Amino acid sequence: MSLSSLEIKKEEEYLEEVKKLVGSKIKKLKEDNQDINDSITSEQKEMWKNVSDMDVSEIEFATSMREHQILQAKYYYQKLKKFERIYQSPYFGRIDFTDKEKRKVYIGLSSVSDKEYNHFVYDWRAPISSMYYDYELGEASYEAPEGIIEGYIDLKRQYKIENSNLEYAFDSTVSIQDEMLQNALSDNSSEKMKDIVTTIQKEQNEVIRNTKYDNLIVEGAAGSGKTSVALHRIAFILYKYRKHINKDNIIIFSPNKVFSEYISEVLPSLGEENVKDILFSEFLERQIPEVEDIENYSQLIERFHNTKSKLEKDIMNIKMNNDFIKIVDNYIKGVVENIKFNDIKLGEEILITKKECETDFNETYSRFKPLIKVEKIINNVTAKYKNTHIKRVPSYSAKIRKQFNYPDNIFKVMENMYYDKDFLTEVSEKYHINTDDFQRFSLLELKSTSLKYYDGIIYLYLKAKLLGIDNVPYIKYVIIDEAQDYNLMQYYLIKEYYKNAKYTILGDPNQAITSMVDYENMEEIKKIIGGKITLLKLLTTYRSSYEITNYCNKILDLDYVKMVNRHSEKPKEICINKEDLKPAIVNLIKQSIKENMSSVAVLCENKEKKLKLEELLRDVKLNIKLYILPVYNAKGLEFDSVIVYDDGFSVYDKKLYYVASTRALHKLNILKLANR
Numbered sequence: 001m002s003l004s005s006l007e008i009k010k011e012e013e014y015l016e017e018v019k020k021l022v023g024s025k026i027k028k029l030k031e032d033n034q035d036i037n038d039s040i041t042s043e044q045k046e047m048w049k050n051v052s053d054m055d056v057s058e059i060e061f062a063t064s065m066r067e068h069q070i071l072q073a074k075y076y077y078q079k080l081k082k083f084e085r086i087y088q089s090p091y092f093g094r095i096d097f098t099d100k101e102k103r104k105v106y107i108g109l110s111s112v113s114d115k116e117y118n119h120f121v122y123d124w125r126a127p128i129s130s131m132y133y134d135y136e137l138g139e140a141s142y143e144a145p146e147g148i149i150e151g152y153i154d155l156k157r158q159y160k161i162e163n164s165n166l167e168y169a170f171d172s173t174v175s176i177q178d179e180m181l182q183n184a185l186s187d188n189s190s191e192k193m194k195d196i197v198t199t200i201q202k203e204q205n206e207v208i209r210n211t212k213y214d215n216l217i218v219e220g221a222a223g224s225g226k227t228s229v230a231l232h233r234i235a236f237i238l239y240k241y242r243k244h245i246n247k248d249n250i251i252i253f254s255p256n257k258v259f260s261e262y263i264s265e266v267l268p269s270l271g272e273e274n275v276k277d278i279l280f281s282e283f284l285e286r287q288i289p290e291v292e293d294i295e296n297y298s299q300l301i302e303r304f305h306n307t308k309s310k311l312e313k314d315i316m317n318i319k320m321n322n323d324f325i326k327i328v329d330n331y332i333k334g335v336v337e338n339i340k341f342n343d344i345k346l347g348e349e350i351l352i353t354k355k356e357c358e359t360d361f362n363e364t365y366s367r368f369k370p371l372i373k374v375e376k377i378i379n380n381v382t383a384k385y386k387n388t389h390i391k392r393v394p395s396y397s398a399k400i401r402k403q404f405n406y407p408d409n410i411f412k413v414m415e416n417m418y419y420d421k422d423f424l425t426e427v428s429e430k431y432h433i434n435t436d437d438f439q440r441f442s443l444l445e446l447k448s449t450s451l452k453y454y455d456g457i458i459y460l461y462l463k464a465k466l467l468g469i470d471n472v473p474y475i476k477y478v479i480i481d482e483a484q485d486y487n488l489m490q491y492y493l494i495k496e497y498y499k500n501a502k503y504t505i506l507g508d509p510n511q512a513i514t515s516m517v518d519y520e521n522m523e524e525i526k527k528i529i530g531g532k533i534t535l536l537k538l539l540t541t542y543r544s545s546y547e548i549t550n551y552c553n554k555i556l557d558l559d560y561v562k563m564v565n566r567h568s569e570k571p572k573e574i575c576i577n578k579e580d581l582k583p584a585i586v587n588l589i590k591q592s593i594k595e596n597m598s599s600v601a602v603l604c605e606n607k608e609k610k611l612k613l614e615e616l617l618r619d620v621k622l623n624i625k626l627y628i629l630p631v632y633n634a635k636g637l638e639f640d641s642v643i644v645y646d647d648g649f650s651v652y653d654k655k656l657y658y659v660a661s662t663r664a665l666h667k668l669n670i671l672k673l674a675n676r
Contacts, residue, residue: 003169011159011169014106018090018120019164022083022112029080036073040066082271086110089161091121092198093132097140099151107132109197110271124197125209125239132156133205158198192265196228207504207536208233211240215533217483218506219522221561222552222662223543226506227636230479231263233504235270237477249476252277253494255485256298259636280490284456287469287497290411291459293450297485300453301632304514305606315441318431319454320516322488322524327430328458331423332465335413336370339406344381346396352381369468374406410463414455417462418442461489464496471499482636483507483525487517491528503529510556511659513632540564541662543638547571548661548668555650555658571661571668578673581645582616588643588669593624597640597667601627603660605649613645631660641667648673 003011043066091108105122107129112121122129131140131153141150160167200208207218207229220226234250254260254277267274281296288294304316318324341357343350357377365373382397407413417423424435445452451459463469475498480486484507486494495503509519519525526533541549541561545568553561576584585602592600602617604610613628627639642664650657661668 003171008166008169012166015090015161015164015166018106018112019087021114021120022087022090026080026083026087029076029083033073033076033080036069036076040069040073043069078273082110085269085271086112086121088164091161092159094155094157094159095132095153096155097128097131097151097153099149105129105132109195109269123239124200125236130205130209133200134202192261193228193231193263195232195266195269196225197232197270200232201225201540201542203536203538203540204229204232207538208236210536213534214531215503215529216505217522217525217529217533217535218504218538219535220506220508220538221541221558222508222511222659223541223549223638224538225542226508226538227263227481228266229538230481230504230506231266232270234275234477234479235267235272238272245476247273247275249474250275251475251478251498253280253283253478253480253486254278255482255636256633258633259481262637280486281453281456283494283497284453284460287460287493288451288456288463291451291456294456295450295453297453298633301514302607304516305630305632306608311437311441314431314433315438315445316454316514317516318427318433318438319458320487320514321431322517322519323430325461325487325489325492327423327426328417328461328489329465330426331417331420332462334420334422335407335466339370339374342403342405344400344403346385346399351385351400352377369466371406371408371466372468374404378404407466410459410467413462413466414459415443415446418446457487457489457493460493464493469493469496471497473500475501477501478503480505481507482511483522484509484512484519485517488524488528491525495528495530502531503533505529510558510655511635511662512655513635513659544662544664544668545666548664548666551668552658552661555654555661568666571664571670573670573672575672575674581671581673582620584671585613585617585643585645586620586622588641588671589620589622589624589626592641592667593622595641595667597624599625599627599639600641600643601629601634601637601639601663602643602645603629603631603634603663604645605647605653605656606630609645609647631656634663635659638663638665640665642669644668644670646670646672 086109089108090112091106093107095105095107097103097105105128106120107124108121109124110121111119111123111126113119124132127142127144128149130142134140135153137153137156139150140153141148143149156172157169158172159169196204204225207216210216210233218226218229220229230252234252237245237250238247252275254263256279260277264274279296281294284294285291300316304313307313339361341354341361343354344352344357360377360380361373365376368376378401382400385396385400407416418439424439427433427438428435442455445455460469478494478498478501480494480503483505505522505525507519507522509521512518523535526535539560539562542564544552545566546563547568547570549561549563551571553559574584589600602613604613607630610628610630617626617628627634642660644657644660646657661670
């Protein structure tokens with residue numbers, strides 16, 4: 001509903017009042033920033049002038065003071081930049097809420113208040129702001145520190161403020177914010193992900209603000225905003241628990257470095273610093289320093305989609321499969337059962353009896369991992385002998401250790417696993433693979449200069465179960481994106497390392513780009529993460545138009561993914577001969593340019609085909625951002641126009657085809673190779 005001229009005038013006056021307040025804060029911050037920088041410069045000059053007359057303690061004190069001032073200057077600078085952003089667009093929404101009294105609640109990226117703490121703008125993360133996302137006009141409530149506040153919303157208004165000017169304002173009766181959402185969804189793609197704070201939907205808000213559960217598993221359709229929701233949840237956590245949690249207490253498991261760069265501007269745009277992100281392969285490298293080189297996930301995916309060897313692909317599917325953890329657990333159980341004790345002697349003297357060893361192993365040290373138990377028994381016996389014998393037997397420590405029958409090398413434990421008959425039989429019966437082939441290939445891979453990604457996971461799992469791994473108590477929140485690409489063994493390892501953390505895990509089983517890890521649904525992850533946990537679903541896709549989403553749903557026969565009311569032309573399947581591939585791609589790119597698309601992606605099955613396409617299009621000069629990518633490198637990204645080069649992979653890998661097709665915002669064309 002459009003506003004009257006009188007209402008527009010009132011809104012413009014309020015905007016000027018807010019700008020004046022923000023402007024005064026900017027002026028003060030500039031002055032403070034200048035003062036601290038002048039002080040740093042002055043004291044640095046003074047220090048260098050007198051450094052020859054200063055003792056060590058004076059130099060250390062002066063250096064410490066300078067470091068403190070630099071941190072202070074950084075704080076003022078970040079705050080200044082924040083308010084400069086606020087000045088450009090102080091707020092985007094308003095609700096009029098009545099409980100004991102009527103309040104006009106303006107909502108923006110950050111709060112704005114005067115010296116008397118009168119709120120001119122509320123931060124979007126503030127409790128009262130939640131009603132903007134969750135309610136239509138009428139009865140509404142929010143959870144405040146003092147309890148549930150109930151009342152009535154009788155106005156809901158949306159604004160577009162750019163460059164400090166009110167572009168438009170309108171009233172809405174519903175929570176979905178159709179006009180603003182449609183405008184946002186109609187935009188072209190950008191090189192970096194943007195925040196969605198002005199268009200957060202109710203189902204997304206439920207995830208972002210959820211504090212009822214410690215751990216969330218979020219299963220969301222392609223384009224439902226899973227990653228955006230995760231980042232906005234981080235911003236919410238940093239706001240709500242700011243006295244107890246900072247950016248160093250949160251970590252994101254990211255699928256790849258390209259993706260990390262793509263999301264790098266979201267948190268800063270929300271007024272927060274970026275949190276640490278890590279790849280699972282980096283996690284493995286840190287936990288297994290004894291291994292020089294470990295394959296990363298991208299290299300594994302490249303191998304999976306490029307190998308011509310059926311056996312190699314079978315090995316990948318087996319070792320990354322969720323049921324493989326049960327077979328490894330059975331092997332570990334056997335390893336522990338085979339730890340046998342005897343009386344430990346030096347000469348004729350019994351240092352500890354077999355029964356005492358068993359009691360220590362099963363009772364005294366019961367809280368420790370199996371191999372740590374044995375180490376503690378050995379150390380205890382060695383220490384006792386050392387304390388009671390003045391004339392010690394040479395190399396007594398080695399002689400004591402030699403009498404304990406236990407595996408003291410995890411790599412050897414892993415190698416023995418691939419020789420173990422019971423283990424091989426279980427693998428063969430479960431996965432219908434020849435035991436000799438599985439054993440030969442596995443042992444050959446272990447001798448490689450680089451430990452394979454899945455063997456790195458298995459190695460660390462054996463280490464965690466038999467020896468234990470350290471945990472990091474200061475990490476309080478772990479975010480895992482593209483959750484469908486992590487198997488249960490990986491979740492166990494992450495949970496062991498970040499024992500004190502709360503988890504937000506986001507993924508979509510339909511976007512598994514290989515057959516290696518296959519979840520029917522993400523309920524299976526609950527048993528590993530445990531605690532107070534729930535599974536939430538995001539069923540509406542906001543990325544693609546109605547026509548593109550409808551096409552993508554049919555690929556996997558999905559009948560539950562909801563579509564937004566934004567339209568484009570229907571996706572086209574174009575059958576071509578191989579010699580016509582280049583002109584067909586060029587023609588489609590030119591069409592996208594005419595339609596003012598900002599980016600075009602040509603997606604294919606694997607790296608080998610990507611390189612051939614790059615060579616094919618090397619001499620083509622077009623004024624548009626053109627990306628040529630294997631599908632698995634495009635996951636998580638989006639483009640205005642997508643051209644899928646389908647030379648047959650859609651027939652045997654529907655999920656890969658689904659991921660490729662769901663990258664498109666406004667235009668989707670599929671080039672199907674004839675006579676393939």
